[in-house]
Amino acid sequence: MDKILDVREMAPKERHPMIFNTFKGLDPGESFVLVNDHEPKPLLYQFQNEHAGEYEWWPLEQGPEKWRVEIARRKEAAPERSVTDYFQTDHRRLDAIYERFEDAAAGGQWDQALSDFREFRLGLTRHIKAEEEILFPLFEEKTGMIDAGPTFVMKMEHKEIKELLERIESNTASRNATEVTEARTLLMNILADHNMKEEHILYPESDSFISDDERAEVLKKTQLL
Numbered sequence: 135m136d137k138i139l140d141v142r143e144m145a146p147k148e149r150h151p152m153i154f155n156t157f158k159g160l161d162p163g164e165s166f167v168l169v170n171d172h173e174p175k176p177l178l179y180q181f182q183n184e185h186a187g188e189y190e191w192w193p194l195e196q197g198p199e200k201w202r203v204e205i206a207r208r209k210e211a212a213p214e215r216s217v218t219d220y221f222q223t224d225h226r227r228l229d230a231i232y233e234r235f236e237d238a239a240a241g242g243q244w245d246q247a248l249s250d251f252r253e254f255r256l257g258l259t260r261h262i263k264a265e266e267e268i269l270f271p272l273f274e275e276k277t278g279m280i281d282a283g284p285t286f287v288m289k290m291e292h293k294e295i296k297e298l299l300e301r302i303e304s305n306t307a308s309r310n311a312t313e314v315t316e317a318r319t320l321l322m323n324i325l326a327d328h329n330m331k332e333e334h335i336l337y338p339e340s341d342s343f344i345s346d347d348e349r350a351e352v353l354k355k356t357q358l359l
C-alpha cells in the first residue's frame with residue numbers, strides 16, 4: 135500500500151515543503167499518494183522545473199472536492215525520456231490498477247471494485263486524451279499519415295474502449311456481475327492488442343520522427359492534462 139500524504143488540513147505555506155521533503159525521502163521506485171483540496175498544478179510546475187526526469191506524476195482522482203496524485207521517484211532518473219518509455223510505463227501502471235479491480239470484483243467487494251475502476255478509467259481516459267490531443271497530431275504532422283495511418287485505427291479503437299469503460303463502470307456501480315464479466319472480456323481483448331500495436335509501432339516511430347525538444351514538450355503537456 136502506498137504512503138498517503140493528506141495536506142488538506144495543513145497551512146498552505148507548509149504544504150509544498152512537506153511534499154518535497156516526502157518526495158526526497160522516497161527510495162527509487164517508491165511512491166506516495168498526495169491528497170489535496172484543489173488541483174495541484176503549481177506543484178506540478180515546480181516538479182517539472184526542479185526535478186525533471188526524477189519523478190512520475192499520475193493523477194488518481196481529479197475533483198471536484200478531492201484531488202489525489204500518485205507521485206513516484208523513478209528507479210533511474212533521466213531528464214531525457216522517450217515517448218515509448220513514458221506511455222508504456224503508463225500502460226503497465228494501468229494494468230496493475232485493473233488487476234486490483236478484477237480481484238475486488240471477483241471477490242464480490244463491489245465498493246472497492248468501483249473505486250479501483252474509477253481510478254483505472256480516469257487514468258486511461260487521460261492517457262487516451264494525451265495520445266489523441268498531443269502525440270497523434272505530432273505523428274500525423276511528421277508522417278503525413280492521417281486518414282489511413284495507424285493513428286486513425288487507434289482512434290477508432292479508443293472510441294470502443296471508452297464505451298466499454300462507461301459500460302463497466304455503470305454495471306460495477308449496479309453490481310451486475312454478468313454484465314461486468316462480459317464487458318471486461320471485450321475490453322481486455324481490444325486493449326491487449328491495442329497497447330501492443332502502440333508499443334511496437336506507434337510509440338517507437340514517434341520517437342524516431344520527433345526532436346528531443348518536441349519529445350520533452352509532449353511529456354510535459356501530457357502531465358498537465
Ligand SMILES: [Fe+2]
Nearest residue numbers: 262265288332
Ligand atoms: Fe491508445
Ligand SMILES: [Fe+2]
Nearest residue numbers: 221261329332
Ligand atoms: Fe496507449
